Amino acid sequence: MTVIFNFLNGFLSNINLLTGDWGISIIVLTAIVKIAMVPLSINQKKSSAQQKAMAEKMDELKKKYEGEKENLQDEMAKLSMEGAGSLLGIFASLVQIPVMYTLYRVFSSMPAEIGSAIVPWVASIRLNDPYYIVPILSAGVQLLPGIAASIGLLKNSGRPKMSPAAMIVPAAVSILFLAKAPVTIGIYWITSGFLGFLEQLIFSLVEKKSENTAGGLAN
Template identity: 40%
Template structure:
């Protein structure tokens, strides 16, 4: 963890020396980290998609061979073996957690006087936003990936849409977290949310184009 912390801390300082603004430095650092993690994230999304297709396939098999137990057992074992392979991709999320946790530590070591023209109404991004502007922006952007499932052309087979109650819960929790966190972390959360939206949009377009080709 110390190696990761020292590397990210040095990278943040280098970006700041180039941009002259701590807010921009956090944005560029976050984008850099997410670009490195994108292949892992994309693999995870594909694995989750395979699991959703597996659930649908299992229901079809059980219905098709409900009167043939031997054939049903054979097909279930075959599908379970394929499912186990795709589940390995979900483990890549664990590799991202140490980096994300380290980023928060890096932001906490910023100088007290750190400011940014991105958030001009505060003198330091080490404090929380008393105007609730940063938390509200974060909540609105963080919900956009989930809302893509409501777009007909971008729906993924087997993937359920979030209910309104779940969306409200996510918004309230996100608002609470962002309000309690310093603005530096808020900038990171907003940048990550924008990246998540673009990543989810690209993945859904990839799945849609794959269906068209097949």
Template identity: 40%
Template sequence: MTNLFNQLFNMIFNFTNDYGIAIIVFTILVKLALLPFSIKQKKSMKIQQKLSKEMSELKAKYKDDEETLNKEMVALYKKNPGSGIGFLLLFAQMPIFIAMYRAFSTNIVNAPTVILPWIDNLSHPDPYFLIPIIYIVSQALPSLLVTMGAIKNSTIPKLSASMLIPSIIIALLFLTKSPAALGLYFIISNIISNVEQLIPISN
């Protein structure tokens, strides 16, 4: 996988002549390749949102009849089975993460870019920690806006503090020590995913 990544990335770099721009182009190509799965995931999330609403209605309707409630809940789950497409998307990208990490940690020694002027080398961690901060904003802001009601009619999930804080800590620990190239990939990937979630799709 690392060799395949190196070949594809070198082709893109030879065309752009800038590592930062090459990462952006590479990320867009990856997201395009995964677009059919992203659409299926979005449809699944819409179903789950509807399912959650119906479950709340059932709990209110049968709050004094636990036996009937359990039967209705089982029937609802059978009618709307869950989907593992979200996990499939995550695992599909894992080899890409690993290949990019290895490439910028060992193979690509010097990786300057004009799009991030405060970083001399994308193979090194961001010395000013701006990449981890931008990543956290790109990850958390859309969900926070949905939670506050600023964004409606989207499949962007709401985030509670118990979900948000651990993800922020993990991101900080990982991205502060990782090549800035990987953080840039995550940021662009998040931005594209957020745009996808805002675009309505037919059922």
């Protein structure tokens, strides 16, 4: 963790030499890290979708072989072998956790006591937002995936449709947390959340296009 921290901290300083703005530097570094981890994230999304499909197939098998214990066990074993590979994507995605946590630590410990052009109403990005604009924006970003899933934009993302209450709770928690957190963390949360949403949206659109192409070829 220390090695990752030192690397990201040094990288942030080098980016700031180019941008001259710590707020923009946070956005750039977060984007670079998120893009670098896209392959792992895509694997995780594919694995989640496969696990969901497997659960549906298992339910179908239970209904089909109800009362036929041996046949059910054989079919379940075959299905489990097919889905074994999908677990690798989920395990691989765990690599993202220490990286993103370390990135959080880097932004939490930034020594810069200056403002940023992207949050001109805040005197220092080490302080919390006195007008709660950053926490509210973060809450809005938190709501995007749930809203998109509810209207069917995130099909095959592995994210289930959420009730309004289930969407509002994380957003409210985000506001409460960021209300007293440094603006550096708010910028990080907004950037990371928005890029994550774009990634989910693009993945869903690509999967939908692949399905339509496969359906057209089948016909």
